[in-house]
Every structure is written in C-alpha cells, then in structure tokens.
Amino acid sequence: MRAPFSKILLSYVISLFFILLVAGLIISTFVENMIFLIAVLIIVYVIVCSMFIRIHHDYIHPISKASKTIEEITKGNYQARFHFTRNSLLGNLSNRINRLARELTEFSLQEQIQSEQLSTLIDNTESGLVLLDEKGYIHLVNRKFVDYFGKSEKDYIGSIYHKVLENETVQDAIQKVFLYETNVKDSFKHYIGIEKFYIEISGAPIINERNMLKGAVLVLHDITELKKLEGMRKDFVANVSHELRTPITSIKGFSETLLDGAMQDPDISKEFLQIIYNESNRIQLLIEDLLALSKLESDNFRLVLHKINAIELVESLTPAIMYKAEEKGITFTQDIEDIDIKADKDRITQVIINLIDNALHYTPEEGTVALRVYQAKDRIKIEVSDTGIGIPEKELPRIFERFYRIDKARTRNSGGTGLGLAIVKHIIEVHDGEILIDSEVDKGTIITVCLPT
Numbered sequence: 001m002r003a004p005f006s007k008i009l010l011s012y013v014i015s016l017f018f019i020l021l022v023a024g025l026i027i028s029t030f031v032e033n034m035i036f037l038i039a040v041l042i043i044v045y046v047i048v049c050s051m052f053i054r055i056h057h058d059y060i061h062p063i064s065k066a067s068k069t070i071e072e073i074t075k076g077n078y079q080a081r082f083h084f085t086r087n088s089l090l091g092n093l094s095n096r097i098n099r100l101a102r103e104l105t106e107f108s109l110q111e112q113i114q115s116e117q118l119s120t121l122i123d124n125t126e127s128g129l130v131l132l133d134e135k136g137y138i139h140l141v142n143r144k145f146v147d148y149f150g151k152s153e154k155d156y157i158g159s160i161y162h163k164v165l166e167n168e169t170v171q172d173a174i175q176k177v178f179l180y181e182t183n184v185k186d187s188f189k190h191y192i193g194i195e196k197f198y199i200e201i202s203g204a205p206i207i208n209e210r211n212m213l214k215g216a217v218l219v220l221h222d223i224t225e226l227k228k229l230e231g232m233r234k235d236f237v238a239n240v241s242h243e244l245r246t247p248i249t250s251i252k253g254f255s256e257t258l259l260d261g262a263m264q265d266p267d268i269s270k271e272f273l274q275i276i277y278n279e280s281n282r283i284q285l286l287i288e289d290l291l292a293l294s295k296l297e298s299d300n301f302r303l304v305l306h307k308i309n310a311i312e313l314v315e316s317l318t319p320a321i322m323y324k325a326e327e328k329g330i331t332f333t334q335d336i337e338d339i340d341i342k343a344d345k346d347r348i349t350q351v352i353i354n355l356i357d358n359a360l361h362y363t364p365e366e367g368t369v370a371l372r373v374y375q376a377k378d379r380i381k382i383e384v385s386d387t388g389i390g391i392p393e394k395e396l397p398r399i400f401e402r403f404y405r406i407d408k409a410r411t412r413n414s415g416g417t418g419l420g421l422a423i424v425k426h427i428i429e430v431h432d433g434e435i436l437i438d439s440e441v442d443k444g445t446i447i448t449v450c451l452p453t
C-alpha cells in the first residue's frame, strides 16, 4: 500500500521547488543556455522529489505510524499494533512494539485478575475493613463494614472519617492511631436492628519506609460468640460455686452444732451425721458429674466404640434400677430387643442411668417407669418413659443446659446435680445421635435417644 501524500512530504516538495527556482534565477545570470538550465533543474527536481517520496514512504511514514501506535499503547489501548516488514530496521522496531503491546496486554490482564481477587477477598472477609489516608479521608470500606454500620460504600469513600463514622469507639480508635502511631485495640456493643453484637476493633497505622505516617487501617471482628462463651464460662463457675456452697454450708453447720455439744446426744448425733453423709454424697456426685463433663469436653477425648448386646447391657443395670424403683414404690418394666449397639459402653451406660434416674426422681409413688431398646430402620432407639410430673413445653429447650432445673425449689433436693441431661446430650452428640422428648405436665415424659446403627 502506498503511503498517503502527507503534509511533511508536500512541504518538502514545495520547499524544494522554491529552492530550485531561486537557485535557477541566480544561476541564470551566469548561464546563456536557458533551456539547458531549465532541463537540468527539472531533472534535479524530479530526482530529489522521488528520493523524498522514497524516504518518506520507507522511513518517515512508518516512524510516524509507530509513534502513533506507541501513543495508543500509552493511552492504555493495548490492542494497538504496528506492522511493517519492508526493511529490517523498522521491521525490528515493529516486532518490538508489538511484543511490548502483547506483554502489556498480558500484564494488565493479570493485574485485573489480581485486583479482582483482592477486592473479592476484601469484600468477602468476615471482618469489617476501613482504610484511611494520613489526613483521615476514607479510601476503602468493605461489604462487612457497610453491613455493620449501614449507608453505602459511596457514602464513606472520599469523606473525612469523623463526618461519616458515628460510632464513638471507632472514632476514638482512629484518633489514637493517628496520635500515637501505634496499634490500638478496643471493643464495643453494637446493635443492628434489635440484634446485639460485640465488635472488637483493631487499628494500625500505615508507616512508609521513611517512617512517615501514610494512613491507618481498621479491622472490625464480630466477637459476639466469644463473649457468649465467656458469659457461659462465668455462669458455669458461678453455678458450680453455688451448687457446692449449699452442701458445704450444711456440713459445716451440722458439724459445728455437733462440736458445740450436740455430740453428747446419740440420737441427734446420728441424725446430724446422716445429714453430713448425705451432703458429702451430693458433693461427690456433683464432682463426678463435673469430671464426666470435663472429660467429654477435653481435646483428647476419644470414643471407644464397642459392639454391645442390648440385653446384656440392660441386665447389668437392672438390679440397681429395681432397687431404687422398689424403694420408691414405682413399677419398672423393660422391653429390650436382642440387638447390638455400636457405642462407647461406659458412656451409653451413663446415658441410660441418668435418664432412668430422672424418670424415677420425677415420678411419684405408684407410677411406672419403662425402658425400651429397639431398632427402627437404621437407628437404634433407647426410650425411657415415665408417668411422672412431666415437663412444661416452654422448658423443653432448656433442660439440657447445665444446672438448669425447671422448678429449683421442687427439684434441688431431688438428689440430682442438674448436670445429668447436659451429660446425656454431650454423650449423644459425640455418638452422632439425637434426643427426642415428648412430655406432658402431670402425665409423664418419654425421652428417646436415637443412635446410628
């Protein structure tokens, strides 16, 4: 393809015409043969013009095209290409320009992918993030942050922090980061609608290599779950202390009375010693239950699974159950299928004992307690039913909590520790099983434990 007759070429051709014209006029004063002179000048003009055209076509035009291509690339159009093959010098240049463009395309693609990955990461982290510059203007907030504090990303970006971040703890943290140029940690209560959250805020200054403050970054974590656990732990300690205090106070009181002289009366002594014995039993039971729970929760707890024959398992427990039932005047019945249970023997024994213990405790005289073990589809079911006082429906979700008793006054002296069902629940959970309860006040309760076969 021929290059267009560009402006540069036109200006050269015209300038040459005038230069030759002037030269011709000057030379004509010395030369006689005008026709010869004009002919020479025309030949010179034609030769030089065709040289111009050649140079323009082979160099100037491709160079200006190359320069335009580079300009396009600088503007970010990495698709721009420059093709030239007529001479090796410019051919090389064209190859290099095209290679540069291809590499830039690749680079920008990678950069785009990376920046997309980064923004996906920032937006999908479980923590809120805010990035501020050294003057306190917000440059970035992520989705989680917007979830916490409302408004939209646009409302934050480009704004000075104290105008848009209303939370005082957040403002304080930012001020401290800017003032002291150190990491800052704090936490606060935060409501989203009526839901309460605990949020921990960590702020850190961004310092450049010349030790100058360039901005700050804030990270906000939801620590509600952690606070809940902490609360549970505190409650647990309070509950244990409370449960221990009652029998210990009583033991102390009765032994003091004995020491103060009551010891002399054999009848009173016997009565008091019996109370002291009962109370120390209660402490022992509580401690055993606490140990059982802590073992179940310990990190190196492992289930030891055995194949246990249901009939054999129940047979080993029956004498103790029968004894307690008879003592209270309760009829105990059992209906056990000849099946194998795959479970941790000691734990499953404990489950059955705890459930039957409750059934016996919370069933008045003349009542009935029944134990059934049977297979239903791919589940083994252990069912303990009683004709006792029953459990109000609203209490059902809570009876598996530690130390939870429905009617404290009514059941504290039942002899239980308030941990029985918590232990049962724990054991069934580690066996991948589930517990179902069906209960009606004053009619009775059926608790069914389902275990995988």
Ligand SMILES: Nc1ncnc2c1ncn2[C@@H]1O[C@H](COP(=O)(O)OP(=O)(O)O)[C@@H](O)[C@H]1O
Residues within 6 Å of the ligand: 358, 359, 361, 362, 386, 388, 389, 390, 391, 399, 400, 404, 405, 406, 407, 411, 414, 415, 416, 417, 418, 419, 420, 421, 422, 445
């Ligand atoms: N079979 C049942 N009938 C009536 N109430 C029951 C029965 N089993 C458990 N409960 C209620 O659930 C509470 C929690 O049981 P548990 O954890 O075994 O503690 P406790 O030591 O008081 O028996 C009991 O205090 C009681 O109020």
Ligand SMILES: [Mg+2]
Residues within 6 Å of the ligand: 354, 357, 358, 416, 417, 418, 419, 420, 421
């Ligand atoms: Mg109990």
